[in-house]
Amino acid sequence: MIKKILGILKDDGECVYKELPNGMKMRIEDFDLWYGKTQALKSVNMNIKKNKVTAIIGPSGCGKSTLIRSLNRMNDTIPSVRTEGQIWLDGYDIYDDTADCVDIRRKIGMVFQKPNPFPFSIADNIYYGCQVNGMKVDKDEVVKRCLKQAAILDEISDRLGDNALSLSGGQQQRLCIARALAIEPDVLLMDEPCSALDPIATAKIEDLIHELKKDYTVVIVTHNMQQAARVSDYTAYMYLGELIEFGKTKQIFENPKEESTEKYITGRFG
Amino acid sequence: MGPEARKAYHEDLKDLKNMVEEMGDLASQAISLAIDSLVNLDEELISQVEDIDSKMYAYDLAIEKKSLDLIALQAPVARDLRMIGTCLKIITDLDRIGRYSGDIAKVARRMLGKQHLKKLVSIPHMAKMTIEMVDLAVDSFVEEDRNAIDEIYEKEDMVDALYDEIFREILTYMMEDSKAITLGTQYILVIRYLERIADHACNIAERVVYMTTGERIEHEV
Secondary structure (H helix, E strand, O other), rough: OOOOOOOOOOOOOOOOOOOOOEEEEEEEEEOOOOEEEEEEEEEEEEEOOOOOEEEEEEEOOOOHHHHHHHHOOOHHHHHOEEEEEEEEEOOOOOOOOEOOOHHHHHHHEOOOOOOOOOEHHHHHHHHHHHOOOOOOOHHHHHHHHHHHHOHHHHHHHHHHHOOOHHOOOOHHHHHHHHHHHHOOEEEEEEEEOOOOOOHHHHHHHHHHHHHHHOOEEEEOOOHHHHHHHHHEEEEEEEOOOEEEEEEHHHHHHOOOOOOOHHHOOOOOOO | OOOOOOHHHHHHHHHHHHHHHHHHHHHHHHHHHHHHHHHHHHHHHHHHHHHHHHHHHHHHHHHHHHHHHHHHOOOOHHHHHHHHHHHHHHHHHHHHHHHHHHHHOOOOOOOOOOOOOOOHHHHHHHHHHHHHHHHHHHHHHHHHOOHHHHHHHHHHHHHHHHHHHHHHHHHHHHHOOHHHHHHHHHHHHHHHHHHHHHHHHHHHHHHHHHHHHHHOOOOOO
């Protein structure tokens, strides 16, 4: 039996392996989610391609944040949540009984709406994840690598010992991205990463997303449709817990197939 | 679904569409007046065509400006974006139709004080068909009707056939009488302009198909 192949299984775990088509990093399959009696996701099926940016858009309450949080089992912390269906990562179901949440979140990092650095030094923020995961890495090396990848090293290279809370909002968000990269994830989830930032900081994050997809698979939830159009390769449109349309971003914004998508993106309902 | 959002934006889109419709009506009037001015060799009608041509130029500028403003300020997508892109393309076609009408009026001006070789019948008939094509194309834009294109293509084939027929007829006149060559070449110019106008009507209809369906079609010539 397959054990710990991806590091997402417990030591004694056994699980089903399902080969995903070439180029696919994750697959969401017949996925339902309930908060108590309220169904928030309804039979969602979607593929997430490797080294591509996938954006999830839709009006408030459509389930887009719930869906992205399902991708690394962040909803597990909510007691009333119940799920059905599978989410495959490299052929392994992250909702399998044998899967370990901590390992999953190491493989699938997350950045939130508001920058949330720890009240430590900049360097310690980056190194913290490596420490708690018991990774044997060179601190200086990992701090510099991650800050460089997050396109912030040049701005703060002489302040690595300063408290992270002294950074601007945009810098804090890029620090959080750098922190997520420190534990070497495969997938990076971003839930409204720019909604608390000004346009210049937003542009820097968007440039960064373009760079990041060379090494990572990125999934982003955004309220800002133009941002989805600018940064993503694929776009998913959700409404009332259902995935209404999924396709290449260019097709969704130039010629959507579903009337509901058309109405939402052209502002005919909102 | 929730209430409509971005009302001012959608009003602006309607205004843009109305402006293109008005420019389309002017294009149709311009051809009609130009042919009348040619048939009757009437200086007053020639001036009217020139007036319409300059009005159309003003529409061209205003529509372009409004389209670019909408793109810059409202970030249109999907059908709205295709509509604005279509407006930007078809105003060039309409502007060209206006210019060709002006060119026909110029032919009429050159003929002032002369006599036609014979009563003009085929050229007004060809013009009538071209005007129908332009009207159909502009209506298809207004009504967002992708099906009009088939009828427009049929009429284009007829216009092309008329062009060949009239061309041969004029050649015959010129071969029979060398004094007819001066006027004959002017008539040939006129039918060439009409044939080009018909092509522009096809372009507009093809753009409407893209606007309504997102599919680009290429007419085989």
